[in-house]
Amino acid sequence: MSTQPIIRFENVSKRFNEDTTVLDGVSFEMERGKFYTLLGPSGCGKTTILRLIAGFSEPSEGTIYFNGKSVNQTPANERQVNTVFQDYALFPHLNVYENVAFGLRIKKVKKAEVDRRVKEALKFVNLSGYESREITEMSGGQRQRVAIARAIINDPEVILLDEPLSALDLKLRSAMQYELRELQQRLGKTFIFVTHDQEEALAMSDEIFVMNSGQIQQSGTPIDIYDEPINRFVADFIGESNIVSGVMIEDYVVEFNGKRFECADAGLQPNEKVDIVLRPEDLEITPLNTGKLTVTVDTSLFRGVHYEISTYDQDGNEWLVHSTKKADVGMQIDLDFIPENIHVMRLNESEEDYDARLEAYGAADEN
Amino acid sequence: MMRGLKRMVRRMKTNRLGLRLSTVPYTLWILLFVIAPIGLIVYYSFFDLGGQFTFDNYKNFFTSVYLKLTISSFWYAFLITFFSLLISYPTAYFLTKLKHKQLWLLLIIIPSWINLLLKTYAFIGLMGLYGPVNALLESVGIRKQQILFTDFSFVFVSVYIFIPFMILPIFNALDKLNPALVDASRDLGANAWTTFTRVILPLTLNGVKSGVQVVFIPALSLFMITRLIAGNKVITLGTAIEQQFLVTQNWGMGSTIAVFLILFMVIILLLTTANERGVAGSGKKR
Amino acid sequence: MERNGKLPKIYLTVVFLVLYAPIFYLIFYSFNSGGTMSHFESFTWEHYAAVFEDKRLIIIVLNTVVVALLSALVSTAIGVMGAITIHYMKNKAMRNAMLSMNSILMVSPDVIIGASFLILFTLVGIKLGFASVLLSHIAFSIPIVVIMVLPKLQEMSPTLIDAALDLGATRKEIMSRVILPFIKPGIFAGFFLALTYSLDDFAVTFFVTGNGFSTLSVEIYSMARTGVTLTINALSGLIFVITAGLILGYYFITNRPKTPAAGVKR
Numbered sequence: 001m002s003t004q005p006i007i008r009f010e011n012v013s014k015r016f017n018e019d020t021t022v023l024d025g026v027s028f029e030m031e032r033g034k035f036y037t038l039l040g041p042s043g044c045g046k047t048t049i050l051r052l053i054a055g056f057s058e059p060s061e062g063t064i065y066f067n068g069k070s071v072n073q074t075p076a077n078e079r080q081v082n083t084v085f086q087d088y089a090l091f092p093h094l095n096v097y098e099n100v101a102f103g104l105r106i107k108k109v110k111k112a113e114v115d116r117r118v119k120e121a122l123k124f125v126n127l128s129g130y131e132s133r134e135i136t137e138m139s140g141g142q143r144q145r146v147a148i149a150r151a152i153i154n155d156p157e158v159i160l161l162d163e164p165l166s167a168l169d170l171k172l173r174s175a176m177q178y179e180l181r182e183l184q185q186r187l188g189k190t191f192i193f194v195t196h197d198q199e200e201a202l203a204m205s206d207e208i209f210v211m212n213s214g215q216i217q218q219s220g221t222p223i224d225i226y227d228e229p230i231n232r233f234v235a236d237f238i239g240e241s242n243i244v245s246g247v248m249i250e251d252y253v254v255e256f257n258g259k260r261f262e263c264a265d266a267g268l269q270p271n272e273k274v275d276i277v278l279r280p281e282d283l284e285i286t287p288l289n290t291g292k293l294t295v296t297v298d299t300s301l302f303r304g305v306h307y308e309i310s311t312y313d314q315d316g317n318e319w320l321v322h323s324t325k326k327a328d329v330g331m332q333i334d335l336d337f338i339p340e341n342i343h344v345m346r347l348n349e350s351e352e353d354y355d356a357r358l359e360a361y362g363a364a365d366e367n
Numbered sequence: 368m369m370r371g372l373k374r375m376v377r378r379m380k381t382n383r384l385g386l387r388l389s390t391v392p393y394t395l396w397i398l399l400f401v402i403a404p405i406g407l408i409v410y411y412s413f414f415d416l417g418g419q420f421t422f423d424n425y426k427n428f429f430t431s432v433y434l435k436l437t438i439s440s441f442w443y444a445f446l447i448t449f450f451s452l453l454i455s456y457p458t459a460y461f462l463t464k465l466k467h468k469q470l471w472l473l474l475i476i477i478p479s480w481i482n483l484l485l486k487t488y489a490f491i492g493l494m495g496l497y498g499p500v501n502a503l504l505e506s507v508g509i510r511k512q513q514i515l516f517t518d519f520s521f522v523f524v525s526v527y528i529f530i531p532f533m534i535l536p537i538f539n540a541l542d543k544l545n546p547a548l549v550d551a552s553r554d555l556g557a558n559a560w561t562t563f564t565r566v567i568l569p570l571t572l573n574g575v576k577s578g579v580q581v582v583f584i585p586a587l588s589l590f591m592i593t594r595l596i597a598g599n600k601v602i603t604l605g606t607a608i609e610q611q612f613l614v615t616q617n618w619g620m621g622s623t624i625a626v627f628l629i630l631f632m633v634i635i636l637l638l639t640t641a642n643e644r645g646v647a648g649s650g651k652k653r
Numbered sequence: 654m655e656r657n658g659k660l661p662k663i664y665l666t667v668v669f670l671v672l673y674a675p676i677f678y679l680i681f682y683s684f685n686s687g688g689t690m691s692h693f694e695s696f697t698w699e700h701y702a703a704v705f706e707d708k709r710l711i712i713i714v715l716n717t718v719v720v721a722l723l724s725a726l727v728s729t730a731i732g733v734m735g736a737i738t739i740h741y742m743k744n745k746a747m748r749n750a751m752l753s754m755n756s757i758l759m760v761s762p763d764v765i766i767g768a769s770f771l772i773l774f775t776l777v778g779i780k781l782g783f784a785s786v787l788l789s790h791i792a793f794s795i796p797i798v799v800i801m802v803l804p805k806l807q808e809m810s811p812t813l814i815d816a817a818l819d820l821g822a823t824r825k826e827i828m829s830r831v832i833l834p835f836i837k838p839g840i841f842a843g844f845f846l847a848l849t850y851s852l853d854d855f856a857v858t859f860f861v862t863g864n865g866f867s868t869l870s871v872e873i874y875s876m877a878r879t880g881v882t883l884t885i886n887a888l889s890g891l892i893f894v895i896t897a898g899l900i901l902g903y904y905f906i907t908n909r910p911k912t913p914a915a916g917v918k919r
Contacts, residue, residue: 495691
């Protein structure tokens with residue numbers, strides 16, 4: 001296998017009508033055989049990236065490489081890429097068999113070969129025996145699988161999935177998450193998955209690209225992104241977070257809420273303004289005067305596995321706590337946390353600078 | 368880079384060409400059968416019988432003969448539209464309450480697919496001096512009388528012809544109406560009549576408008592029924608045009624009347640299609 | 654409905670009776686051995702026999718059918734192209750202009766269409782007769798086809814075309830394998846409507862036809878003006894049976910579950 005990335009974006013921008021920029025000078029690489037997720041709110045440009053890879057639209061600037069060759073001029077029907085659409089885009093006038101066979105029919109593949117491959121693809125998505133069903137007779141989850149079978153039958157190098165789970169109900173959605181992940185591993189193909197659902201992204205991906213306003217904010221493994229969000233947006237978008245402003249007094253000492261705390265970050269300017277992230281599950285409830293922050297319980301919701309407790313400190317900042325312990329509304333409690341769980345984020349730090357800083361100061365003490 | 372550019376240009380060309388080819392027949396149709404005929408009508412309206420350029424046709428139109436004709440034409444069209452609406456709205460409303468409403472609607476529409484001439488012909492027999500209608504009247508003690516060739520017969524037959532066209536759009540509007548809205552109105556204390564005037568009617572007004580549109584414009588220009596049923600007693604704009612074109616061969620005057628008919632048509636269209644979006648949108652939701 | 658249960662039924666019954674009365678009246682007297690539409694003497698098929706013996710009438714029926722079929726076919730082809738042109742037109746103003754053009758002939762009174770076409774054909778030098786009638790019928794049927802096909806195109810999700818492109822289809826293949834099959838119900842509906850418009854037309858044909866060429870409507874008009882013959886009644890009986898059969902057949906075909914047309918209603 002070549003080590004060459006299968007897809008590379010070089011300073012790709014996409015503009016509509018000159019004034020609306022949906023993608024702003026994006027560069028990235030994707031490796032063969034991995035499960036990638038483009039994650040972000042609607043309008044962040046994630047679907048645009050997908051459409052550029054598929055060839056449904058052309059970049060306004062920059063170059064897209066596929067296997068090292070520019071595909072800017074290659075029309076969609078000549079690309080080695082297939083898409084699973086958000087609304088599945090199954091042809092309503094064709095039955096399951098003919099939908100899956102569509103790509104092969106276009107290529108004028110021999111009948112026996114079509115038959116063999118369609119059966120194989122349907123077996124792959126656990127739909128053997130559904131060949132002669134009409135699309136209207138299939139449930140949402142089944143349609144989803146037909147769409148996948150139709151996309152994999154052409155044996156593309158990359159499969160694009162445009163929010164394919166958004167139309168399914170919660171239970172089916174989590175089942176399909178497992179199925180998709182497993183399918184990707186069995187096929188060994190590159191999957192590029194687009195979603196606005198952070199849980200989906202965290203559960204399935206090898207690597208996540210978090211996007212906002214036409215730019216990639218952060219890329220990395222789900223664990224990296226969850227544990228070390230690079231900025232307020234990522235911290236807020238991935239998981240739940242308590243985010244407050246603070247000041248980095250010196251290496252390993254940060255001040256917020258009028259107090260100084262020990263932390264694990266270094267390499268910043270003395271007295272630099274920063275954002276502080278504390279995850280709700282990293283906060284521990286302790287009796288009054290035994291923790292680091294004193295707060296008053298405002299509301300408490302039982303979430304099944306844990307309580308979701310909303311508290312306020314004396315300055316009026318909200319602190320969200322996930323705890324298996326119960327806390328009574330109105331009660332004063334203390335919150336405790338360890339230095340490693342304070343995530344310090346520099347304002348406007350780019351991904352490269354962040355990586356470089358981590359490199360220089362050794363991220364060893366983080367893990 | 369250059370090669371890629373060339374390829375792109377080539378691709379665009381073939382696309383454009385492909386599109387252009389399939390566009391030709393339809394565009395040609397618009398030019399030849401929509402724009403040209405209207406242009407010709409306007410052009411001919413400025414010529415007299417002898418082929419001389421003139422404004423006389425327009426002067427003529429504003430004489431009492433043609434003004435009377437126009438007014439009576441509008442009056443008959445109004446009557447026909449009014450009675451069509453009066454009969455069609457309840458029909459459409461009751462139809463939507465039926466179990467197999469689509470099938471019943473189809474049965475309403477079938478007569479409209481029977482050749483118009485045949486139906487008119489049937490009325491000649493039905494309303495004739497020895498026809499069943501007179502027989503029925505006689506049996507209840509009313510003297511045999513001439514029904515055919517009267518204003519009544521003309522309006523009645525016209526209404527008969529137009530009813531299905533009025534029912535259809537009203538039925539569709541009523542059918543699209545979200546029944547929860549009616550429930551909501553009742554729930555908020557409105558009685559059946561208030562619910563009808565405040566909720567149902569406003570939400571189906573577009574159906575009524577398009578119904579009026581498809582009845583009023585043709586009613587202005589009826590000419591076959593005027594001859595067969597009204598026996599030339601009623602002269603509409605349509606009859607006048609036919610007369611000028613096919614009997615007196617005065618295409619100039621015929622075209623002038625046609626120009627005015629087109630103008631009236633445009634005005635009616637503007638009146639009945641205004642703000643179609645606003646109300647239809649709320650009716651469509653399910 | 655529950656409270657005044659009887660009124661709607663009575664009302665609808667009266668409407669239906671009035672709507673069908675003329676038609677059944679005609680058919681009833683088509684079996685009358687007496688020569689008039691007022692005194693039913695005894696049952697006979699003789700007027701039906703007369704229809705089939707009247708060579709002139711049969712030629713006219715054939716004329717009517719040929720014009721209807723040809724005009725429906727041609728107008729469907731052009732109308733489908735028109736609908737696709739309009740639907741995929743990028744320039745919005747241009748699109749709306751095209752749509753208005755399309756609806757002009759839809760709402761124009763028959764007299765206007767007839768009169769203006771008469772001028773057009775005379776000017777261009779087309780002989781009034783079969784050719785002029787056929788051309789007129791094609792012309793006034795095209796907008797109906799467009800109106801029937803456009804909603805199907807709008808209903809089609811644009812991702813279907815993306816999907817076909819994605820699976821390697823060329824433009825031609827997208828047209829033949831995705832767009833046309835998808836809008837097929839609209840095409841059929843358009844064809845069917847064009848057929849009935851043509852069969853039913855009187856006014857336009859009356860204007861643009863010449864000596865020696867006549868369609869049923871025009872023929873009935875002249876027969877009705879000269880006097881009543883029960884041959885017309887027999888003919889109308891036949892026409893009614895055929896028309897009703899066609900419409901009901903069409904209804905049951907399009908309302909059959911599974912066919913995409915069923916999806917139109919929702």
